[in-house]
Amino acid sequence: MGKPARRRLQPEARKLEIVQAAERLLQAHGSQVRVEDVVREAGVAKGTFFLYFPTWDDLLETLRDRLVTEFDTAYPLPTEVEGPIDWPGLVASQACAFVDFTLSRRGIGEALFHSDFAERRPLAHNGVLRIAAVIRAGQEAGAFAPVDPDPTARLLFAAVDEAAHAVASGGDRAAILAALQTLLRRTLAP
Amino acid sequence: MGKPARRRLQPEARKLEIVQAAERLLQAHGSQVRVEDVVREAGVAKGTFFLYFPTWDDLLETLRDRLVTEFDTAYPLPTEVEGPIDWPGLVASQACAFVDFTLSRRGIGEALFHSDFAERRPLAHNGVLRIAAVIRAGQEAGAFAPVDPDPTARLLFAAVDEAAHAVASGGDRAAILAALQTLLRRTLAP
Amino acid sequence: MGKPARRRLQPEARKLEIVQAAERLLQAHGSQVRVEDVVREAGVAKGTFFLYFPTWDDLLETLRDRLVTEFDTAYPLPTEVEGPIDWPGLVASQACAFVDFTLSRRGIGEALFHSDFAERRPLAHNGVLRIAAVIRAGQEAGAFAPVDPDPTARLLFAAVDEAAHAVASGGDRAAILAALQTLLRRTLAP
Amino acid sequence: MGKPARRRLQPEARKLEIVQAAERLLQAHGSQVRVEDVVREAGVAKGTFFLYFPTWDDLLETLRDRLVTEFDTAYPLPTEVEGPIDWPGLVASQACAFVDFTLSRRGIGEALFHSDFAERRPLAHNGVLRIAAVIRAGQEAGAFAPVDPDPTARLLFAAVDEAAHAVASGGDRAAILAALQTLLRRTLAP
DNA sequence: AATGAATGAGGTTTCATTCAT
DNA sequence: TATGAATGAAACCTCATTCAT
Numbered sequence: 185m186g187k188p189a190r191r192r193l194q195p196e197a198r199k200l201e202i203v204q205a206a207e208r209l210l211q212a213h214g215s216q217v218r219v220e221d222v223v224r225e226a227g228v229a230k231g232t233f234f235l236y237f238p239t240w241d242d243l244l245e246t247l248r249d250r251l252v253t254e255f256d257t258a259y260p261l262p263t264e265v266e267g268p269i270d271w272p273g274l275v276a277s278q279a280c281a282f283v284d285f286t287l288s289r290r291g292i293g294e295a296l297f298h299s300d301f302a303e304r305r306p307l308a309h310n311g312v313l314r315i316a317a318v319i320r321a322g323q324e325a326g327a328f329a330p331v332d333p334d335p336t337a338r339l340l341f342a343a344v345d346e347a348a349h350a351v352a353s354g355g356d357r358a359a360i361l362a363a364l365q366t367l368l369r370r371t372l373a374p
Numbered sequence: 375m376g377k378p379a380r381r382r383l384q385p386e387a388r389k390l391e392i393v394q395a396a397e398r399l400l401q402a403h404g405s406q407v408r409v410e411d412v413v414r415e416a417g418v419a420k421g422t423f424f425l426y427f428p429t430w431d432d433l434l435e436t437l438r439d440r441l442v443t444e445f446d447t448a449y450p451l452p453t454e455v456e457g458p459i460d461w462p463g464l465v466a467s468q469a470c471a472f473v474d475f476t477l478s479r480r481g482i483g484e485a486l487f488h489s490d491f492a493e494r495r496p497l498a499h500n501g502v503l504r505i506a507a508v509i510r511a512g513q514e515a516g517a518f519a520p521v522d523p524d525p526t527a528r529l530l531f532a533a534v535d536e537a538a539h540a541v542a543s544g545g546d547r548a549a550i551l552a553a554l555q556t557l558l559r560r561t562l563a564p
Numbered sequence: 565m566g567k568p569a570r571r572r573l574q575p576e577a578r579k580l581e582i583v584q585a586a587e588r589l590l591q592a593h594g595s596q597v598r599v600e601d602v603v604r605e606a607g608v609a610k611g612t613f614f615l616y617f618p619t620w621d622d623l624l625e626t627l628r629d630r631l632v633t634e635f636d637t638a639y640p641l642p643t644e645v646e647g648p649i650d651w652p653g654l655v656a657s658q659a660c661a662f663v664d665f666t667l668s669r670r671g672i673g674e675a676l677f678h679s680d681f682a683e684r685r686p687l688a689h690n691g692v693l694r695i696a697a698v699i700r701a702g703q704e705a706g707a708f709a710p711v712d713p714d715p716t717a718r719l720l721f722a723a724v725d726e727a728a729h730a731v732a733s734g735g736d737r738a739a740i741l742a743a744l745q746t747l748l749r750r751t752l753a754p
Numbered sequence: 755m756g757k758p759a760r761r762r763l764q765p766e767a768r769k770l771e772i773v774q775a776a777e778r779l780l781q782a783h784g785s786q787v788r789v790e791d792v793v794r795e796a797g798v799a800k801g802t803f804f805l806y807f808p809t810w811d812d813l814l815e816t817l818r819d820r821l822v823t824e825f826d827t828a829y830p831l832p833t834e835v836e837g838p839i840d841w842p843g844l845v846a847s848q849a850c851a852f853v854d855f856t857l858s859r860r861g862i863g864e865a866l867f868h869s870d871f872a873e874r875r876p877l878a879h880n881g882v883l884r885i886a887a888v889i890r891a892g893q894e895a896g897a898f899a900p901v902d903p904d905p906t907a908r909l910l911f912a913a914v915d916e917a918a919h920a921v922a923s924g925g926d927r928a929a930i931l932a933a934l935q936t937l938l939r940r941t942l943a944p
Numbered sequence: 945a946a947t948g949a950a951t952g953a954g955g956t957t958t959c960a961t962t963c964a965t
Numbered sequence: 966t967a968t969g970a971a972t973g974a975a976a977c978c979t980c981a982t983t984c985a986t
Contacts, residue, residue: 191949191950192985198949220976229950229952298488299493300490302488303405329560332556335546335550338553340533343530347529350525353496355528367557371557371561409960421969599957600954609972611957611971611973618957674873716936721916722916726908727905730908743908747909768945789980790981800947802948809981949983949984954980955978957975
């Protein structure tokens with residue numbers, strides 16, 4: 185019946201525990217998760233939470249950064265050094281990777297990118313920047329049409345994101361991915 | 375000595391007053407509007423609100439339906455009767471209309487389509503259905519490529535919506551619309 | 565075991581109930597009383613409290629106003645109409661009344677006038693104003709020395725207040741009041 | 755790899771560092787200063803604070819004692835040895851000194867003598883004792899009226915304190931001090 | 945003696961919803 | 966139909982104090 189002994193950790197370790205607890209819950213229950221839930225899951229006191237995250241939104245921001253970094257690490261953009269790049273193929277594979285990554289993180293994406301939080305703390309989305317960079321590079325290589333990189337990247341990312349959303353909510357994965365690939369290829373084809 | 379009984383209205387008239395009050399406020403202040411605010415603006419008692427809308431989300435749903443209907447009415451799809459249809463032009467003009475319509479309704483769109491409400495009460499979005507219908511009809515007329523109508527419509531709508539969002543948050547209207555037109559034309563071109 | 569039925573009152577009546585509950589508790593337990601305690605004592609929900617007092621300090625302010633008004637009503641300053649005024653006697657009796665009044669309200673005075681609240685929400689104290697008025701009137705009647713009314717009133721009120729404090733915390737009432745009377749008389753004597 | 759152990763100091767030296775840090779902060783920010791702030795200012799760990807002061811109130815008590823001692827040292831009461839004493843002048847100069855001393859310590863006085871702390875930990879105030887002693891001595895020298903020393907001292911101190919308060923909060927220093935001198939002189943005059 | 949991560953009870957406040965009138 | 970006083974769970978956040986290291 186006694187309470188578990190107080191565990192003293194390195195700040196980074198403790199912060200990580202909280203973050204991971206939050207990820208588990210967000211994945212399972214979406215954006216209705218509260219501070220209360222996270223501290224219970226992490227096995228820490230409420231005060232501990234606010235020691236590391238002054239506000240709830242600060243936690244979400246940390247999660248967002250982690251998610252972005254995680255994707256960038258898992259699916260890095262190739263460098264020319266490794267050989268000539270198949271630009272259309274790169275776009276296709278990255279898009280596909282994004283969909284699958286989102287799928288594996290379900291609720292988190294919703295809570296971070298399609299909730300009120302996203303409105304409160306907007307972010308020059310990393311995905312958009314990546315696409316813009318790829319478009320520019322591909323254009324220099326003569327592999328893409330001279331579309332306006334920035335706005336086009338933004339629109340394409342929206343399409344990719346929607347594809348992920350659609351698959352996540354039970355759509356026909358093959359059909360959606362096919363439509364997405366067509367859209368990407370045709371939009372960028374020289 | 376009690377205050378004069380509130381005038382009795384036709385239920386529909388009363389409901390409309392509330393709805394319009396909500397529209398005004400949502401447009402001005404986005405998703406942070408509360409029941410309290412709406413009833414004050416509408417000049418009705420709090421209880422009256424819940425007489426017409428069992429929950430807050432029911433009001434939002436009503437607003438969403440109205441918004442959709444309003445757009446459909448303002449920008450109806452042409453019928454063949456009126457003459458031959460310029461399919462690419464139709465898509466372009468509808469997309470442009472959507473962006474402008476969204477712009478004129480600012481906060482409402484956010485509150486209805488990009489908030490937690492949208493997650494709680496998803497909707498087979500009307501905009502998607504319209505695009506799908508146009509794609510199908512255009513394909514029959516030989517004006518569009520044989521893309522898969524439903525998933526493609528969904529992705530295209532996401533792009534259109536993002537364009538609206540981008541313009542609303544201060545993006546370069548001309549550049550964004552141009553990129554959108556390019557994306558639409560290329561994706562559907564035969 | 566059932567909860568007591570919801571009682572619907574006129575706003576003023578309900579507000580009064582809360583105020584009186586607060587007075588009872590403040591009198592008994594001083595400035596450590598909390599919103600939680602007041603609502604329990606008043607038999608209302610927490611939300612009801614904030615319906616009438618946006619913040620805790622607003623309640624204290626209401627209590628302060630009531631206390632001041634109560635004293636003014638209980639011990640009104642005489643008007644010349646009622647006959648010639650015994651100025652030194654008036655000062656003496658008002659001072660004495662103040663001490664007794666404070667005594668009968670114990671903890672309330674502490675919580676309102678000697679706590680952090682008093683620092684947060686200072687008030688041109690009513691007691692000071694009364695004394696200043698009496699000094700001026702008495703001077704015109706030739707009954708008091710030509711002391712500077714405003715600062716003197718402030719100092720005299722501090723003395724009166726301290727006397728009340730002293731008696732309340734167990735001092736020798738007779739001795740303290742005698743010393744107070746001497747101080748007042750000598751300070752104002754022509 | 756741990757950080758170098760904190761230098762060990764003589765306990766009294768360490769305690770003094772904390773006390774002085776607290777004085778600086780209290781002077782600047784009044785009673786809203788927190789333990790957190792003090793330890794940061796003192797450059798010690800939170801636990802260290804509670805090593806020297808079991809509770810926050812214990813620190814305040816220490817500060818209070820220091821403040822009192824400081825005043826006594828800065829403005830010592832003269833002994834007869836030094837020559838005949840000008841009793842009314844002594845009272846006047848001490849009162850004036852007190853006001854100026856308080857003024858130079860602003861926030862500290864508020865936090866120690868006019869806050870909830872003062873209620874929680876009352877103190878037979880030193881200032882009162884000094885005045886009482888002066889009254890008694892002056893009476894023996896035939897320079898003061900036969901007022902009751904203890905209660906009178908208490909009331910006079912309240913007046914002096916209020917004068918300090920009044921000046922500190924922006925009152926007319928000259929007028930207030932004049933009124934105070936008059937009050938003191940008249941109350942004690944034989 | 946010293947640290948600073950951890951605690952958790954306690955605080956104020958919000959607001960969709962209920963219900964006596 | 967209409968009212969608006971009342972509800973109360975739940976939210977976020979604070980901070981003096983504890984204790985493993």
